[in-house]
Amino acid sequence: MKEAIFSGMRPTGSLHIGHYLGVLENWKILQENYKCFFGIVDWHALTTKWQDSADLKAYIEEMLAEWLSCGIDPKKSTIILQSLVPEHVHLHMVLSMLTPVSWLERNPTVKEQARELGIEEQLTYGHLGYPVLMAADILIYKSKKVPVGIDQVPHLEMTREIARRFNFHYKEIFPEPEALLAEFPKLLGVDGRKMSKSYNNAIYLKDDEKSVNEKVASMITDPERIKKTDPGHPDVCNVFSYYGVLFKSELFQVRERCEKAQIGCVDCKKQLAKKINEILEPIRSQRNYYLSHKDMLWDILKSGSNSASSYCKNTIREVYEAMKLNYPI
Structure with a gap:
């Protein structure tokens, strides 16, 4: 039997090319070797978007359409909507009773x-306690590994601490999940800052050809290269960093032409935009197809969530028995 793992994303807006390269490409590999549960974690979305809940349904549909378009296969993976798997909430309530507030506040x-x-003074109970819900998401499947980047390893320690606390006080039920490290390529936004929806500097999977061209044309290049005949310095150029992640086979050629002033920044950007559009075109096409068949999307979510719920019931039974809550469930 394949080892189970859980990973999820918050449906808070459109996915960008960083999500595709940093998460979805890794998930495609994992679904071949693990029993994968991939969750659209809508409860987590409400921790920071509780007042904007009217958009949540559309964000869920858009996220699933983009997952499918990028190769996440419901025949190989179990795709869930967090709120449709009540066992996540049941375990979250149990774990919240034994998690010290001091752990969350630090x-x-x-x-x-x-x-x-800007909400330090309006921090909600749900936002403060989201690590407990995250722990429940992982532990309900008894996941021994969690796919994360190296910078996310400290976040996983809270889940491990909560698992240890439950196991010590009740019974050894939960494994202490370890990081399943992946090399997540780092792409900056078109303005050179962290790629983020809030900065409005991302290239989205849904962007049409014109939008991609305009965004790439606005990208920051070598500030010391004033004229086309000036030799370039690729290592300080954001455009070159995209080649380094997306088109490694052409990296040497691009570097050489830049350093020898054989290509200008404008032409280099046009080539990059063309290549990004070649990657995004089949994703855009599939995305539009799925969004025009929303009943199909919800059938996938309902089916996956029902399957996950059946899988998780055994864990909840074990938890209740360990706590001497001998309820007929």
């Missing part, structure tokens, strides 16, 4: 999010 990620959103 979480640097919560503090950083609150500062970025």
Whole structure:
């Protein structure tokens, strides 16, 4: 039997090319070797978007359409909507009863999010406690590994601490999940900052050819290269960094032409935009197809969520028995 793993995304807006390269390409590989549960975690979305819940249904549909378009296969993976698997919430409630508030208050990620959103004084109970829900998402499947990048490893430690606490006080039920490290390529936004929806600097999977061309044309290049005849410095150029992630086979040629002033920044950007559009065109086409068949999307979510619920019921039974809650469930 394949080892189970869980990974999820918050449906808070359109996916960009960084999500495709950093997460979805990795998921495509994992679904060949693991029993994968991939979740659209809508409860987590409400931790920061609770007042904008009217958009959530559309974001869920868009996210699933983009997952499918990028190769996440419901025949190989179980795709769920978090709120349709009640066992996630059941375990979350149990774990929230034994998690000290001090653990949550020292979480640097919560503090950083609150500062970025300007809500330090309005931090909600759900936002503060999201690491407990995250732990429930992972532990309900008894996941021994969690796919993360190296910078996310500290976030996983909270889940491990919560698992240890439950196992110590009740019974050894939960494995302490380890990081399944993946090399997530880093792409900056078109303005050179972190690629983010809030910065409006991302290239989205849904962007049409014209939008991609305009965004790439606006990208920051070598600030010391004033004229086309000036030799370039590729290592400080954001356009060159995209070649380094997306088109490694052409990296040497692009570097050489830039350093020898054989190509100008405008032409280099046009070539990059063309190549990005070649990657995105089949994704855009599939995405539009799925969004025009929304009943199909919800059938996938309902089927996957029902399957996951059946899988998770055994874990909940074990938890209740360990706690001497001998309820007839």
